[in-house]
Amino acid sequence: MRTPPCLLSLTLDSAVLNLSNITDLSPLPDHILIELFLRTLRAGKLTERVLKLFIATGKDEVFSLIQALNIQVTVNPVLPTRALNFDLTSFMNVWRPIFSRFHLTIVKDPDLKEELKIPEGFNLDVYKEPDIDRVVGTSTSIIFSGYACRYFGYLVSRKKYIISMDDDCLPAKDNKGFLVDAVAQHITNLTTPATPFFFNTLYDHFTEGADFVRGYPFSLRNGVTCALSCGLWHNLADFDAPTQALKPEERNSLYVDAVLTVPARTLMPISGINIAFNRDLVGPALLPCFRLATEGKFRWETMEDIWSGMCVKVICDHLGLGVKTGLPYVWRNDRGDAIASLRKEWEGVKMMEEAVPFFQSVRLPQEATTAEDCVIEVANAVKEKLGSKDPVFAHTAKAMLDWVKLWKSVGGSSSSPGA
Amino acid sequence: MVEPATATQAAAPAVPQLKDELDIVIPTIRNLDFLEMWRPFFQPYHLIIVQDGDPSKTIKVPDGFDYELYNRNDINRILGPKASCISFKDSACRCFGYMVSKKKYIFTIDDDCFVAKDPSGKAINALEQHIKNLLSPSTPFFFNTLYDPYRDGADFVRGYPFSLREGVPTAVSHGLWLNIPDYDAPTQLVKPLERNTRFVDAILTIPKGTLFPMCGMNLAFDRELIGPAMYFGLMGDGQPIGRYDDMWAGWCTKVICDHLGLGVKTGLPYIYHSKASNPFVNLRKEYKGIFWQEEIIPFFQQAALPKDCTRVQKCYIELAKQVKAKLSKVDPYFDKLAEAMVTWIEAWDELNPTGAALPNGKAK
Numbered sequence A: 001m002r003t004p005p006c007l008l009s010l011t012l013d014s015a016v017l018n019l020s021n022i023t024d025l026s027p028l029p030d031h032i033l034i035e036l037f038l039r040t041l042r043a044g045k046l047t048e049r050v051l052k053l054f055i056a057t058g059k060d061e062v063f064s065l066i067q068a069l070n071i072q073v074t075v076n077p078v079l080p081t082r083a084l085n086f087d088l089t090s091f092m093n094v095w096r097p098i099f100s101r102f103h104l105t106i107v108k109d110p111d112l113k114e115e116l117k118i119p120e121g122f123n124l125d126v127y128k129e130p131d132i133d134r135v136v137g138t139s140t141s142i143i144f145s146g147y148a149c150r151y152f153g154y155l156v157s158r159k160k161y162i163i164s165m166d167d168d169c170l171p172a173k174d175n176k177g178f179l180v181d182a183v184a185q186h187i188t189n190l191t192t193p194a195t196p197f198f199f200n201t202l203y204d205h206f207t208e209g210a211d212f213v214r215g216y217p218f219s220l221r222n223g224v225t226c227a228l229s230c231g232l233w234h235n236l237a238d239f240d241a242p243t244q245a246l247k248p249e250e251r252n253s254l255y256v257d258a259v260l261t262v263p264a265r266t267l268m269p270i271s272g273i274n275i276a277f278n279r280d281l282v283g284p285a286l287l288p289c290f291r292l293a294t295e296g297k298f299r300w301e302t303m304e305d306i307w308s309g310m311c312v313k314v315i316c317d318h319l320g321l322g323v324k325t326g327l328p329y330v331w332r333n334d335r336g337d338a339i340a341s342l343r344k345e346w347e348g349v350k351m352m353e354e355a356v357p358f359f360q361s362v363r364l365p366q367e368a369t370t371a372e373d374c375v376i377e378v379a380n381a382v383k384e385k386l387g388s389k390d391p392v393f394a395h396t397a398k399a400m401l402d403w404v405k406l407w408k409s410v411g412g413s414s415s416s417p418g419a
Numbered sequence B: 001m002v003e004p005a006t007a008t009q010a011a012a013p014a015v016p017q018l019k020d021e022l023d024i025v026i027p028t029i030r031n032l033d034f035l036e037m038w039r040p041f042f043q044p045y046h047l048i049i050v051q052d053g054d055p056s057k058t059i060k061v062p063d064g065f066d067y068e069l070y071n072r073n074d075i076n077r078i079l080g081p082k083a084s085c086i087s088f089k090d091s092a093c094r095c096f097g098y099m100v101s102k103k104k105y106i107f108t109i110d111d112d113c114f115v116a117k118d119p120s121g122k123a124i125n126a127l128e129q130h131i132k133n134l135l136s137p138s139t140p141f142f143f144n145t146l147y148d149p150y151r152d153g154a155d156f157v158r159g160y161p162f163s164l165r166e167g168v169p170t171a172v173s174h175g176l177w178l179n180i181p182d183y184d185a186p187t188q189l190v191k192p193l194e195r196n197t198r199f200v201d202a203i204l205t206i207p208k209g210t211l212f213p214m215c216g217m218n219l220a221f222d223r224e225l226i227g228p229a230m231y232f233g234l235m236g237d238g239q240p241i242g243r244y245d246d247m248w249a250g251w252c253t254k255v256i257c258d259h260l261g262l263g264v265k266t267g268l269p270y271i272y273h274s275k276a277s278n279p280f281v282n283l284r285k286e287y288k289g290i291f292w293q294e295e296i297i298p299f300f301q302q303a304a305l306p307k308d309c310t311r312v313q314k315c316y317i318e319l320a321k322q323v324k325a326k327l328s329k330v331d332p333y334f335d336k337l338a339e340a341m342v343t344w345i346e347a348w349d350e351l352n353p354t355g356a357a358l359p360n361g362k363a364k
Helices: A007-017 A030-042 A048-056 A060-068 A089-099 A129-136 A146-156 A182-191 A241-246 A279-285 A304-319 A338-361 A371-385 A391-410 B035-042 B072-085 B091-100 B126-135 B185-190 B223-229 B245-260 B279-302 B312-327 B333-351
Strands: A080-083 A103-108 A123-127 A161-165 A169-171 A226-235 A259-261 A274-278 A322-332 B022-028 B046-051 B066-070 B105-109 B113-115 B170-179 B203-205 B218-222 B263-273
Touching: A007 A030, A030 A048, A030 A060, A048 A060, A089 A169, A089 A182, A103 A146, A123 A146, A129 A146, A129 A391, A146 A161, A146 A304, A146 A391, A161 A182, A161 A279, A182 A226, A182 A274, A182 A322, A226 A279, A226 A304, A241 A338, A274 A279, A279 A304, A279 A371, A279 A391, A304 A322, A304 A338, A304 A371, A338 A371, A338 A391, A371 A391, B022 B091, B022 B126, B035 B113, B035 B126, B046 B091, B066 B072, B066 B091, B072 B091, B072 B333, B091 B105, B091 B245, B091 B333, B105 B126, B105 B223, B126 B170, B126 B218, B126 B263, B170 B223, B170 B245, B185 B279, B218 B223, B218 B263, B223 B245, B223 B312, B223 B333, B245 B263, B245 B279, B245 B312, B279 B312, B312 B333
Parallel strands: A080 A103, A103 A123, A226 A322, B022 B046, B022 B105, B046 B066, B170 B263
Antiparallel strands: A161 A274, A169 A322, A226 A274, A259 A322, B105 B218, B113 B263, B170 B218, B203 B263
């Protein structure tokens, strides 16, 4: 008969599960602290924040363990969140078990007049209009308002991976009824290779129980680095206004249990609602440059992320980087009236008809080996081929060049050359 | 643990779609017992059975099915010298079934594939799903992140150009497999116990310009749109390679579909694949293919067809020319294959003169 675990052991296990709510470990006796440290490590929950908690106790044994085990601070995701509502309390609380592990970046839409309400217990930076003005100055043509305010967060972050989520998104449930850790899934997507050169019919081979199928060339099985991970949405899917207006009751409840690499040279609409990317590799390629004249406050009144997404995909294809789509899902709250937005949407729809053929045919020179170089090339091509078709394109091209300048001066070291 | 469905009786559709426009082609060397399980879904349809191996053996077909059966003797009799393009002692012989069919659509399935269950436990009517896939458009020019937009409950996402929302006709529907996955021999050797238990509830169009490994275990296609491209090559007895029949057909088909603006879908439906073939036998069959595919893939990725190739047969003959020109240096096998590809088209055109509408062949 197995001896049941002692009370102390059960307590320690419970502590590991509730690390997100612990803010101070110094009252713990040394031997319990060490045991907690080891269990946290074994459970894979030794994040930067938790490591700092242990270091803050000042105990020698903890330091020796850290040295002996050669633990280094790993890069962590940053979450810029655009604030359409000023009250982020319920949003932050519902994500607390997942978000509290990381350093957050919240960017307040300059058009939002109210003060932000943010609950306690998070490790975060909040950027508002004065901060934005201070960092970027006033000479730039980039406007960080509306959904585009999050790009400011991307600009000032110094972390390797960024996860970006709209503030009307909640954790979704998977097909077994468990809450999805969207952040963990995005990180998995970004830290496992992508396979853009040949389609695997069993989808992402890095999931358990899947592998490359018969007929998949062996030379392509190493894959390439994944630079962008695009998640999906339950409930209110990212439809455009005409579609949503036509099907007002339509809600997405299908859980497609797959991640797949979008093949090279294939374009797709990359929604900014739930994405993650490798800032080192493609940071500058996500850009707040395409503004519709009638851009509004609801997602289906914008196209900025769609434009940015096509730039990123073309650049990833050129640099030999991968883009994945599929899991994770987030649950998106109902918001807005599609019919009211129809009039604003039309402009974006028209422009997409010009933009898509352009992106499908644009070719970047071999000399462009970094994301910055690629953005400049794309911007020049936009000016040349689309500039005369609509003033919005001409303005976008200029904004893209301004963005690269801004990135080079404010964005820290330049991005690494493509893999 | 994934298991095959057992209660299929209740799941048969009231009106079997395309009853008189679809043939089910089944290659077999063993027996057709598996048809019992598929009976509620398959019985309304006409079967074409291609018997591989020893022609003196009698393959018993379960009662109640309307079928025609061809063994090697029949193939030789019908095609004469052109029979050389049809493989012997390999399931690649199934493409003879495509050639003799008089229907618009083909569904082909292996005799070790059974009815699978969806996550709710319901038996999956694979044929019905393939028909849905073929009858709705594909979207190869722009990827929809919510997968098949024509499915109930799905649609095109924001940013998808409206001019591309009509889609193109679907030529191929490629289904998947639960339980024994379709791995190559090296993977099977390393992971003999791996089972595919993940039900991915999606159908998606494989984008233009992207190749994929097409498995012939659970496949349907529009014969009128792409039939002549579905040649399963020279495999098996007397050939240096095996288990690349469907791969070869898939690469040719995809290149031609891309050229003609037709769509290829993959994903649902799932079938339950029950038999794991011997990985050592497979390794011997596939061995050369594993090296050759490193040359073959770039060949297909770069293959370009001239604008005046507007018919499948013409595209295919052009591909055969390019195979001869570019791949014979890899191995003289490709010379033979290129010739067989031409023979196949000649045989196809002979058996399928344009304009003729013929009744089903009689059961043997």
